[in-house]
Amino acid sequence: MTSSPNDHDQMHPERVIELRLPSRLGYEKIAMDAATSLARRMGFHEDRINALRTALAEAVTNAIEHGNAHDSAMRVLVMLTVRPDELIVSVADQGRNLLDPDKTLVTPSIEESFTKADKGGWGIWLIRELVDEVEFSTGPGGGNQVRMVIHLEK
Amino acid sequence: MDTQSPSIDLTIPSELGYEKIAREAVAAFARRFGFDHERIEDLKTALGEVCINAIEHGNACVPGLRVLVHCECGNDRLTVEVHDRGVKQYLAHGPSARIEQKVFGSAPLRGMGLMLISQLVDDVGFSHNPEGGNICRFSLERQQIHANGTRE
Numbered sequence: 001m002t003s004s005p006n007d008h009d010q011m012h013p014e015r016v017i018e019l020r021l022p023s024r025l026g027y028e029k030i031a032m033d034a035a036t037s038l039a040r041r042m043g044f045h046e047d048r049i050n051a052l053r054t055a056l057a058e059a060v061t062n063a064i065e066h067g068n069a070h071d072s073a074m075r076v077l078v079m080l081t082v083r084p085d086e087l088i089v090s091v092a093d094q095g096r097n098l099l100d101p102d103k104t105l106v107t108p109s110i111e112e113s114f115t116k117a118d119k120g121g122w123g124i125w126l127i128r129e130l131v132d133e134v135e136f137s138t139g140p141g142g143g144n145q146v147r148m149v150i151h152l153e154k
Numbered sequence: 155m156d157t158q159s160p161s162i163d164l165t166i167p168s169e170l171g172y173e174k175i176a177r178e179a180v181a182a183f184a185r186r187f188g189f190d191h192e193r194i195e196d197l198k199t200a201l202g203e204v205c206i207n208a209i210e211h212g213n214a215c216v217p218g219l220r221v222l223v224h225c226e227c228g229n230d231r232l233t234v235e236v237h238d239r240g241v242k243q244y245l246a247h248g249p250s251a252r253i254e255q256k257v258f259g260s261a262p263l264r265g266m267g268l269m270l271i272s273q274l275v276d277d278v279g280f281s282h283n284p285e286g287g288n289i290c291r292f293s294l295e296r297q298q299i300h301a302n303g304t305r306e
Binding site (some may be wrong): 016020029080 | 175
């Protein structure tokens with residue numbers, strides 16, 4: 001029996017968009033604009049879209065700066081997966097530097113930031129605050145992967 | 155294509171509407187290289203048309219088949235390639251129907267896409283991928299080149 005496009009839809013209700021970017025700061029904006037366009041198409045409210053933009057910018061910036069150590073030949077893979085009730089955004093790097101899993105659980109202190117020269121370290125906390133689900137793992141290629149989910153409120 | 159130039163790659167499902175995501179991603183890429191608003195609108199319209207052709211014709215709207223968009227920028231020129239799987243080949247590259255023929259019903263109303271693309275970009279061409287599928291390649295200079303050779 002042959003399958004028709006409709007059969008395919010029923011078996012694979014997800015729609016996936018893949019974006020591969022060079023590891024240069026500034027390219028996160030391309031991922032942000034692509035995700036915004038998709039989230040609007042899905043019917044997300046503007047405040048949720050803004051939250052997603054910020055979380056995605058942090059995740060891609062981390063991948064460029066830390067995971068791929070600014071090596072522009074290394075790529076950052078952004079996957080946007082559309083489901084009927086949620087949008088899944090996955091960001092993977094090639095893992096020149098691997099993220100310490102303990103760092104994904106730390107809540108930074110604003111008081112300490114005032115006294116430290118390095119004001120960084122807020123990205124992961126911010127991502128956690130802005131999306132409904134987040135998971136840090138090692139991707140199939142051995143690099144870092146962050147999977148973020150935002151739910152569509154009907 | 156020049157692999158040294160900064161580039162991005164994007165794949166989308168073959169479903170109408172997803173071309174809008176490609177348009178926004180490539181527009182953000184062009185903005186990064188200083189293309190102005192008008193050129194970016196030309197780029198978005200052209201890319202939308204090419205992606206719709208790839209979705210509707212090249213991939214016959216089968217969502218499992220992907221449309222690949224490769225975009226790179228070097229020497230003030232932005233080049234885009236759109237690949238489909240070639241379920242259908244692009245038919246003719248010959249002269250398209252005139253607008254008068256369409257208005258008076260002697261030619262189908264559809265089929266304006268290629269005419270539109272050629273007006274908006276500086277260079278466009280179609281080829282067949284040896285591995286299967288159609289490739290549409292077009293490019294835009296940062297500054298539009300007019301028919302008399304002047305630049306805006």
